[in-house]
Amino acid sequence: MTTDQHGPSEVYDLEAVRRAREAATEVPEDPEHATDTDDVDQDAPMTVDGQVLAVVDERPKSAQRAAAPRREILPGWAKDRESAKAAAKWAVDYYGHATTYHGVRLPTYYAKLAGRAPLGLGRVIAATYGWIFDTSDRETRAQVFGTVNDASAYLRLRQDRRTQVRARLFLTLLVLLVLAGLSAYVVYGVDSLMVQLGLGLTALAGLGLLGRNPDKPITGRAVDASKEPRLTSELIVNALGSLGLARLNQAISKDGSKAIAFVSPIMRDGAGFRAEIDLPAGVTATEVIEQRERLASGLRRGLGKVWPETDPEVHSGRLVLYVADKSLAQSKPAPWPLAKTGKANVFEPVPIGVDQRGRPVTLTLMFASGLIGAIPRMGKTFTLRLLTLAAALDPRVELHVYNLKGGSDFIPLEPVAHAIRSGDDPEDVEYLVRDLRAAQIEMRRRYKLLKTLPREVCPESKVTDALASDKRYGLHPLLYVFDECQFMFEHDIYGAEIIELVTDLVKRGPAVGLMVWVATQRPDAKSIPTGVSANAVLRICLKVTGQMENDMVLGTSMYKAGIRATRFGRKDLGIAYLVGEGDDPVIVRSSFVDAPAAEAIAARARAARLAGGWLSGMAAGEELPDDDTGSILDHLLAVWPEHDPEWSNGKVWCDELAQRLATSQPSLYEGWTGEQVTAAVKPHGLRTVQVKKMIDGGQVNKRGLSRRDLTDTLGHTEIGGPDEP
Numbered sequence: 001m002t003t004d005q006h007g008p009s010e011v012y013d014l015e016a017v018r019r020a021r022e023a024a025t026e027v028p029e030d031p032e033h034a035t036d037t038d039d040v041d042q043d044a045p046m047t048v049d050g051q052v053l054a055v056v057d058e059r060p061k062s063a064q065r066a067a068a069p070r071r072e073i074l075p076g077w078a079k080d081r082e083s084a085k086a087a088a089k090w091a092v093d094y095y096g097h098a099t100t101y102h103g104v105r106l107p108t109y110y111a112k113l114a115g116r117a118p119l120g121l122g123r124v125i126a127a128t129y130g131w132i133f134d135t136s137d138r139e140t141r142a143q144v145f146g147t148v149n150d151a152s153a154y155l156r157l158r159q160d161r162r163t164q165v166r167a168r169l170f171l172t173l174l175v176l177l178v179l180a181g182l183s184a185y186v187v188y189g190v191d192s193l194m195v196q197l198g199l200g201l202t203a204l205a206g207l208g209l210l211g212r213n214p215d216k217p218i219t220g221r222a223v224d225a226s227k228e229p230r231l232t233s234e235l236i237v238n239a240l241g242s243l244g245l246a247r248l249n250q251a252i253s254k255d256g257s258k259a260i261a262f263v264s265p266i267m268r269d270g271a272g273f274r275a276e277i278d279l280p281a282g283v284t285a286t287e288v289i290e291q292r293e294r295l296a297s298g299l300r301r302g303l304g305k306v307w308p309e310t311d312p313e314v315h316s317g318r319l320v321l322y323v324a325d326k327s328l329a330q331s332k333p334a335p336w337p338l339a340k341t342g343k344a345n346v347f348e349p350v351p352i353g354v355d356q357r358g359r360p361v362t363l364t365l366m367f368a369s370g371l372i373g374a375i376p377r378m379g380k381t382f383t384l385r386l387l388t389l390a391a392a393l394d395p396r397v398e399l400h401v402y403n404l405k406g407g408s409d410f411i412p413l414e415p416v417a418h419a420i421r422s423g424d425d426p427e428d429v430e431y432l433v434r435d436l437r438a439a440q441i442e443m444r445r446r447y448k449l450l451k452t453l454p455r456e457v458c459p460e461s462k463v464t465d466a467l468a469s470d471k472r473y474g475l476h477p478l479l480y481v482f483d484e485c486q487f488m489f490e491h492d493i494y495g496a497e498i499i500e501l502v503t504d505l506v507k508r509g510p511a512v513g514l515m516v517w518v519a520t521q522r523p524d525a526k527s528i529p530t531g532v533s534a535n536a537v538l539r540i541c542l543k544v545t546g547q548m549e550n551d552m553v554l555g556t557s558m559y560k561a562g563i564r565a566t567r568f569g570r571k572d573l574g575i576a577y578l579v580g581e582g583d584d585p586v587i588v589r590s591s592f593v594d595a596p597a598a599e600a601i602a603a604r605a606r607a608a609r610l611a612g613g614w615l616s617g618m619a620a621g622e623e624l625p626d627d628d629t630g631s632i633l634d635h636l637l638a639v640w641p642e643h644d645p646e647w648s649n650g651k652v653w654c655d656e657l658a659q660r661l662a663t664s665q666p667s668l669y670e671g672w673t674g675e676q677v678t679a680a681v682k683p684h685g686l687r688t689v690q691v692k693k694m695i696d697g698g699q700v701n702k703r704g705l706s707r708r709d710l711t712d713t714l715g716h717t718e719i720g721g722p723d724e725p
């Protein structure tokens with residue numbers, strides 16, 4: 001330690017400091033974190049030989065107590081209705097089972113007890129005899145009598161013993177007389193045979209209890225403890241000790257079970273037990289979480305029942321261990337709170353299911369786009385439909401639903417959807433593309449509108465709850481849902497344009513109330529373009545098979561961080577990791593809403609929309625305003641006559657073409673620039689060229705398109721066109 005930190009006159013007694021260090025809390029040596037004392041400032045804790053001495057908290061005790069984390073007033077199970085219901089159900093189930101189990105065996109238990117009664121009687125007689133004659137003291141007595149030389153002392157001792165035996169004999173006779181009197185009274189004085197029988201049987205049972213054999217218990221076990229031992233602190237300590245964590249094992253071998261502190265007793269919480277544990281210094285809860293499989297083995301329970309968690313608000317060594325009665329897949333899916341009654345507000349969290357502890361899991365749809373991935377048949381479509389139903393229960397949300405897989409999963413939403421299509425036939429995809437183009441135009445309109453709104457109406461230059469409700473502005477939330485999105489992103493004609501449009505909507509849409517959700521059963525770079533996956537805020541991953549798919553859906557490095565949807569089994573239907581809602585990923589078992597339930601919810605949502613005047617689009621019997629089936633190439637051709645006097649060489653600037661498009665189809669192209677025209681035609685294989693034009697006597701060069709290229713390209717790409725093979 002250098003003295004210049006403390007002034008030259010200050011000299012440390014190294015021996016004293018070392019002694020103090022021994023008394024201080026030990027911090028395991030870690031060369032990576034060794035303190036370089038020369039760089040330490042005045043406030044840093046004092047170190048000797050690279051070890052930190054105990055930091056003394058000099059605040060008064062009362063201040064320390066005030067700053068200490070408070071314990072919860074109510075236990076976890078009493079905090080919300082679902083948890084309380086689960087805890088009550090467990091208690092009724094558990095004790096009900098135990099009572100019934102033992103109840104039906106009562107006659108057997110009694111017979112066993114009665115069989116033991118003679119032995120019990122024998123033990124009573126033996127014990128009474130032993131007490132009267134002090135048999136246990138026989139050897140000591142013999143020794144004392146043998147060593148007494150004095151005759152009078154010997155006689156006195158004998159006399160004492162006789163007196164004691166006589167007194168005890170007398171007392172025993174008295175008790176026997178009382179018992180005989182009571183028995184005679186019961187036999188002759190009590191009229192009721194039932195009472196006589198009851199007392200007789202009780203006496204017999206009492207004698208039976210005294211004759212019990214510890215190796216042959218009278219009662220059996222109502223639960224199979226050998227399969228799943230009781231969750232005790234000892235079991236937890238042993239399980240933690242079996243994880244193979246060096247620091248943890250060192251601490252356990254040094255301090256035994258004291259190395260692991262149980263902050264509060266293991267308690268019932270929802271449908272399981274919860275233990276809060278302080279791990280030894282230097283061991284983090286994350287290290288334990290990474291070894292969840294071993295922990296489950298140590299606790300003699302299935303992986304799906306063991307859920308270690310951190311409690312970062314306390315410290316990184318605090319482990320919250322939750323051991324569920326049943327794995328998520330075994331437990332019944334929790335009913336959806338909005339299934340029967342209630343509205344939703346997409347600006348606020350909506351319930352979507354429960355976590356492994358039975359606590360509600362919520363998700364906020366507004367200002368976020370999301371993606372869902374899983375292998376087939378794991379509940380992807382059900383989850384997406386659940387989110388869409390939640391949005392439907394907010395009457396303001398305009399729903400655009402595209403089920404590219406085809407089939408009837410989203411049909412229940414028809415009564416509320418502004419636009420809905422099922423399938424990936426050319427007309428479905430063209431409809432979808434037009435809807436997306438219109439969405440992009442709407443997004444631009446919204447941004448322009450927000451710019452013009454006064455600060456008091458639009459304080460954060462984004463759509464607010466109040467703005468969304470105000471029909472004058474048309475800023476209500478728009479939800480775009482695409483199931484099996486790989487079909488549209490990989491579409492051979494429109495794929496590139498769709499990727500561009502969806503990426504733009506995912507990036508810029510959320511602030512102005514546009515939410516895009518895509519789901520795929522093949523999560524790879526082709527199914528979910530990088531622009532979409534990188535900008536999706538909310539991610540739901542049901543079972544996937546590999547690290548790549550896992551990280552594709554949940555985000556880079558999630559697999560490495562232990563967030564592995566690969567661990568879900570084929571039976572884990574509707575169970576997923578949800579990332580993006582809170583700080584940490586959570587596991588959710590989404591509520592199960594089948595098609596009839598979805599229809600009932602949609603009917604309720606429709607009624608609310610009708611009442612509020614929010615029903616629109618197909619649900620209100622309207623068609624999409626522009627039912628033109630052409631692509632941008634057709635639209636360009638429509639505004640580009642073959643003989644264009646101003647542009648005689650058959651080439652026109654993209655800026656000019658953008659203006660013409662906007663004039664002819666404002667619903668699709670209002671506000672477009674030349675660059676956008678360039679970008680939109682590029683996926684069709686149309687390239688720009690240099691176009692010269694004389695303006696005010698001078699020549700101006702700009703990027704433009706050639707009409708011949710356009711007609712050539714159209715000849716190749718026209719769907720069902722004359723040139724198509």
Ligand SMILES: Nc1ncnc2c1ncn2[C@@H]1O[C@H](COP(=O)(O)OP(=O)(O)OP(=O)(O)O)[C@@H](O)[C@H]1O
Nearest residue numbers: 333376377378379380381382521573574590591592
């Ligand atoms: N939350 C849930 N709880 C229980 N079972 C569920 C849940 N969600 C879905 N399932 C079951 O899983 C089955 C498959 O669901 P779903 O059709 O949503 O799967 P998918 O992943 O979309 O399949 P595909 O890839 O074929 O489209 C359903 O028939 C349903 O019974």
